[in-house]
Amino acid sequence: MPRQYPAAPAKPEVDVTKGAHRLHWATIPLQVTVIALVFLAMPGVLLMQFGIGWVLLLTLSVALGAGAYALVSWWNVSFGLRGDHLVVHTGLARRLSREIPLSRLQAVDVVRPLLMQVLGLAELRVELAGGDNSEIRLRYLGRRTAERLRASLLAHAAGLSGRTPEAPERPFYKLPFGLLLGALAFRIPVLSAFLLFLLLIVAGIAFIEFGVLGGAVPLLLGLMRSFLGPLLRYTDFYASFSPDGLRLRYGVFQARMQTVPPGRVQAVRIVEPLLWRSLGVVRVEANVAGYVGERQMDSSTLLPVVPRNLAFALVNELFPGTETATVRLHPAQLGGLGDDALGVDETAFVTRRGLFCKVIEIVPHARAQSLRMTAGPLSRRLGVATVEVDTPPGPVRARAAGRELTEARRVLDGVAERAHRARSSTAGPERWATRSESADPEE
Known part of the structure; x- marks a missing residue:
């Protein structure tokens, strides 16, 4: 009978909630490889006239120098959780330490380019409120470490312990x-x-x-x-809901897991191109707080292709209490173009525009940052105005043109009153989990 050997003990998982941590050691050879390939592709080609031996010798020298720099750089980069703050140390000659309160966390993404998928690595991107320089990138981490750190950051942002297990998810849509x-x-x-x-x-x-x-x-x-x-x-697009927010997974050559915590979606638009109407599908885009500039346009699509009824179901999930599909839309009386219409209920400001490409934009009253009523010289002569609701930067530009002046003023005053009431009765997205627990009347 063959002798039975005990199974090797499993390697303990890194506890990202305690102490300081460094990036994965594979970051060093990756950096050296990239620098050596760049040298071969550019100066190396010009140096071929001196012989292949000189080129290889110089490439080896560049690789050794890059290795020394990458090693010191890797050693000087560390991160860790201190209370409910994420602390990141970087820099060689000039030491830079960033301590970020996770209450400002807007979104957490795990990105895995094709090579990183092969090597079992991942990049963690943390979006914070504060503009173009607010993004934090940790490249590269082990895949399990990146996913565990993502769950820990989201738990801290919700006001829970960093050791809270990853929240379960509820499937919503697979494309x-x-x-x-x-x-x-x-x-x-x-x-x-x-x-x-x-x-x-x-x-x-x-x-x-x-x-x-x-x-x-x-x-x-x-x-x-x-x-x-x-x-x-x-490709392989999958959307699900969990207590820590909307989760999106997609991509072949760059697999991405995007998590948008509750309350970070500020406005949504449903885009229905002309030819898609026969297919009954639309595209859903959003203004997400924290994403700015190029990152906003790169991460604004929530559902690239989805049946129309599921698009409205997503809006109702993102903005609890809304029933966007049932909001009555009133067409523009004067000066409207195409299919322009406006609707307002107790929860949201809804506009529709576009003749060939129909766009429906939804802004909850609680997310409205400012309101405007504009009327140029010609519009005043026609007795019409445009009502606009401003939100954080993104593809959504909620505006209703061609409204009669009295109607526009009535809509503006009504939305302002509802927005004030909604913000007074609705807390912000910070520490949403503990806030909901403390608000439980049974406690």
């Missing part, structure tokens, strides 16, 4: 690959560019004219960006 493929192709810009590309290629072959490549190549690059880019980005 079928066939629907994503068809929706991305079934768009007027994509179809027009594809037909024009085919015409240029056919004309070039028929008349043996290679000059058409001057127009065909840019069209092909544009198609790759507008079709293949979103296709690869949103």
Whole structure:
């Protein structure tokens, strides 16, 4: 009978809630490899005239120098949790320490490019309130360490212990690959560019004219960006809800897990392109507090392709108490363009615009930052005005044009009163878990 050997004990998981930690050691060889490849691709090519031996010797010298720098840099970067603060130390000659209260946390993303997936590494991105320089990136961590740190940060932001187990999730929507493929192709810009590309290629072959490549190549690059880019980005898209917020997972070559805590979504818009109406699908975008500039546009899409009824279900989940689909929308009386309409109920300000591409924008009264009623010289002569509700930066621009002056003033006053009442009765998103517990009447 074969002898039984005891199984090797499992390696204990790193406790990210205690002490200081460093990035994964694989960060050092990765940096050295990148610098050596850049040297070979640029100066190395020019140095080939001196012989392959000199090139290899110089590359080795560059790699050794890069290794020494990467080692010292890695040693001087550390992070840890101190109370409800995230502390990050960086810098070589100039030491920089950042201590960030997690009550300012806006979103936590775990990003895994293809190479990092192979190596079992991940990058943790922490978005904070405060502008372009507020983002913190920890690259690279072990995958399990990154996910555990993400859960710990979200728990601290909710007012719970950092050792709280990861919150369970409730499945909401999984995007079928066939629907994503068809929706991305079934768009007027994509179809027009594809037909024009085919015409240029056919004309070039028929008349043996290679000059058409001057127009065909840019069209092909544009198609790759507008079709293949979103296709690869949103493949394996999965959305779920959990107590710590909305969770989104997507991506092939860059797998991403995005978590938006409760209360961070400020406004939502539902976009329905002309050709998508026959498919019954829409796109859902949002203004998310904390994301600014390029990061805002990169992370504003909540659902790239989704059935229309599920889009409204998502809005109702993000803004509890709202029933956006049932809000009565009133068309513009004067000066409105296309299908412009406005609706206001006790919970949200809703607008609809667009003739070919229909856009519905929703701003809860509690999220309104400022209100405006504008009327230019021509508008005043026509007796109309535009009502606008401002939110943090993002794709949503809630505005209703072509409203009669008396109606516009009535809407403005009504929204201002409801917004004040909503903010007075609704607490902010900070420490939402402990706040809800303390508010429990049974305690």
